[in-house]
Amino acid sequence: MIVGIDLGTTHSLIGAYGADGPTLFPNALGELLTPSVVSVDGDKVLVGLAARDRLISHPEHTVAAFKRWMGTARETRLGGRAFRPEELSALVLRSLLADAEAALGEKITEAVISVPAYFSDAQRKATRAAGELAGVKIERLINEPTAAALAYGLQDRGGEGRFLVFDLGGGTFDVSILECFDSVFEVHASAGDNFLGGEDFLDMMVDAFCRDNDLRQQALKTQELGQLRRRLEQHKRELSARTPTPLQMSIDGRDYTWGIDEDRFAHICEPLVQRMRTPIERAMRDAKLQPSQLDEIVLVGGASRMPLVARLVSRMFGRLPLRHVNPDQAIGLGACVASGLKSRNAKLEEIILTDVCPFTLGTQIARRDDNGQVHSGFFHPIILRNSTVPVSREDQFYPMHEKQEKLTIDIYQGENPLVANNIKLGEIAVQLDKRRSTDDNGVTVRFTYDINGLLQVEVTENATKRRHELLLEQNPGLLSPEEIRARLAALETLKVHPRDQQENIAVLARAERLYEEYIHERERLQEWIMHFRSLLDTQDSDLIARNREKFSEALDMLEAQG
Missing domain, CATH: 3.30.420.40 (ATPase, nucleotide binding domain)
Incomplete structure (x- = not known):
């Protein structure tokens, strides 16, 4: 089964394309929107509304807005261990997948995930790594504006x-x-x-x-x-x-x-x-x-x-x-349509989705001025921004000096004429035969950018036709395949609160948050928390459910009174 996911900065959604069109699945609390917040409670992990309430009551154990760190090596310490942005996103994905499996009654193995159109190569790779850490294959990354257009049915107008x-x-x-x-x-x-x-x-x-x-x-x-x-x-x-x-x-x-x-x-x-x-x-x-x-x-x-x-x-x-269309749900609904297209749902007419490369991609060159002096650090575009993808472009490059022993092809992303102000993605070093002239030591560099925002660079030596290839899998800040396997094993040791306990966890987290906020109501809130915790010990699901509803109503009244 393939699902569509909007992995958002503040909220995330999951759904699928079925007989009635795109459908979003509620979480354990009955809400379509799951806050993209993670909190560690002892040896267990909380995701969603309960975690968001703990931003106030347990800020040192809780984190939000980590989507902004995707593609970097930044780590956040929660509960005595460090989490990378990919791992935090993976925990949100796991929670969403559990909700989808509860709604569909089957295992989810594939997903389409929406990403900001302006996400870089590193950020897209990090999103794919998050999916792998969550145990799901990412069939496609769809740009959020394109997903929104699908949600509006602009193709049907x-x-x-x-x-x-x-x-x-x-x-x-x-x-x-x-x-x-x-x-x-x-x-x-x-x-x-x-x-x-x-x-x-x-x-x-x-x-x-x-x-x-x-x-x-x-x-x-x-x-x-x-x-x-x-x-x-x-x-x-x-x-x-x-x-x-x-x-x-x-x-x-x-x-x-x-x-x-x-x-x-x-x-x-x-x-x-x-x-x-x-x-x-x-x-x-x-x-x-x-x-x-x-x-x-x-x-x-x-x-x-x-x-x-x-x-x-x-x-x-x-x-x-x-x-x-509900602005909170539009991208999630569009991701569902994209998942239906990917699975070739019979209800959907064949739609061809094209996209563009959001950044200019190129390499570093040196220039010689009128006096013969060499100035390095200039950006030479190979694929211009907003080129329709998939796209492949090539150019020729030559050493600056006779008997030069090495030619380094640096790969950059950005719009500035100087590489120092752009983002370096990687490099390929080519050993030259210094017996050849500069004209005979040239190379052909080809950049290929695909629909998922992944860049392949090929360098071919013109004289020998030897090829050098870089898939940019070693971008600074990104996890290697070995690191992904190691972190996947570490995540498996974390205990995620069972889905059937989420309502109880959420109401307690909310009460603890209100205890922090309303200092004049602390005694009453403490009594309510103690009473509800004692009911949980009875393991009487009907009794717990009835009292949970009363507990929630009391919290609503308290918050309404300000």
């Missing part, structure tokens, strides 16, 4: 059309321009910012709160900052629908009342809005289109609900965007 997909999630921003014709989805251009999302708008609110109340953010305790972020996140969500009531909370024994309206929120976030304009303008420029040539603009991603986003799009394109 008839005729031809050009669409701009604006995807602002919790941690990343993507914009893609697609054209649909004759059951072909062709991506003309992609651009984005992997460090711009809803979390950054929340950071602006935290900064404003601290400035207005003469607080130093660095001086706040971890629990206090976590509590403040959670309350302000709710405040930000209310801004999208109505003017929220003033926020009231206690920090370090002092009470604060603070509020913000939509106009001021838009004002303090103007630098982020300007950052969104740049990728949009770049994508339009690369696609060689004017706003009037677009048929629709589609908004997806939970952060796209902010009114300032719709205003930006309306000002830039002179029309209102489409938002009739």
